[in-house]
Amino acid sequence: MKSLRPLFIAAAIASLGFVAYAQETTVVDTPPTLSDVTPVAGTKVSQRTQVFSGTAAATGTSGSGSVNHGIDRVLWRIQGDGKWRKALLSARGEQTTTFTFKAKLRKGEDHTRVIIRAIDEGGRESDWIVRKIRQ
């Protein structure tokens, strides 16, 4: 086995090198967040068209060699409708941005659920917010 020593040493060095490289570039991913969404939960609205707004924040990454990403887009849709639409952002690509969009609530129903999600420039996705609005 003595003859294998150089191979083991080489393998160990290679592994240590990889660990060092990986630690250098490993980051702790944190998905973006959505907050302060209006209308607030439980609200009853009188109009079928409703303006929604809120704040999206890319909390970015932490750790050595981290890369911070801004908010790329905020998407929304009416539950039951498969089509996602983009919200209007005041500062796309920034760490924090406001968003607004105008949604047509479901006709003839006593409530509509609107689903909202944010995606940062690194492709990370926020938890989805489901806001039920009474009509």
Add this chain to the structure above:
Amino acid sequence: MSAPISLKEKAIAGLLAAAVFVGVLIYVWPDHHRSAPTAPDQIESQGAASPQRAGGAANPGIPPAQRMPEDFAALCAQRPREAAALILAMPEGDGRTSATQQLMDAWARSDPNAAAGWVESLPAGPFRDDALADLAFSWGDASPEAAGDWILARLRAGGDIGGAGAVAAGWGQSDPAAAAAWASRLPDRKARAEAAAAAAAAWGQSDGAAAAKWVQSLDDPASRTRALAALAGSWPESDPAAMAGWLNRAMPSLSADERAFAVASLVQGWTESDPAAAAEWVNGQPPGDDRSLASAALADSLADEHPADAFGWAMGVEDPELQGDTVEGVLELWLEDDPAAAKESVAAALAQQPDKALRYRIYDVLYRTDPAFRDALFEKIEGAGE
């Protein structure tokens, strides 16, 4: 001289190195790569928890329509606990959501404390959150002072802020000024912001100017911004011109976020009732970020029903990045709804557009939405030499 290394020894060493390498890979691989993102379909059930999670027995074999008594409203009013039991046995979905709203409306008027006890007994989750908000809204509408005391008691007992906003929203139906005053007194900062937003939104439907004065008097910046965003969402429904006048005067005193919420929401709301007046207001804004956002909001609002106008407004957005985003949003819809008209208008607009940088930004947008059309247009306008 060491002995020559046999093939077997080489294989063992190779395997060991590979094992260490794989181990290291597994150790350092980021967590988010180990789990798949939430599937879009999974979210559909988030708004209403499964019957098991809601504390009831699942019975998917019986459609809800067959399980509901004919006069469910009477059952809610006379025997709410039986109605509640029926709801818990229903499969999740719109039927259960509507039935829960109906029950909470009735129970909040007959015995709100019993209703609160039932809601608090539900397991945590979306179904409970919705039921709590429904009860809070109806109780706030029917007996606001008592509903307010219930929320205060919950907060003092260490409960979550759920229901604070909905009580203010319900209270605000009849007396938004009183709802706002109550919201200002809440001991929890998050609950205060949530309730302030709901009160401001309700107030904006009847007297936006008074609501704006109150919002601007709020000391806490987070509450103020939140309330202003909510007010901006509702005020244009009742009197967009009054809000525009207020915004023209208040603009210098607002934070960047507050201006963004106000400008975008005003234009989006106003476009619904009077797009010409909204466009005139946008045209009257001085050049800069606010005007860019206003133009983008106008384009975004017009995109569904007036895509040609929307495209014109999108092209006029000053901020290059926002312009590209807005043009892309408008074109995505237009190319889907009426591709012939969209392509004709885009080709005409680009042929007359002297700003090369802008033309190239539009090509980028088209590359993402319709690459074949983009290539043909690029060759026609820019020539083969580009």
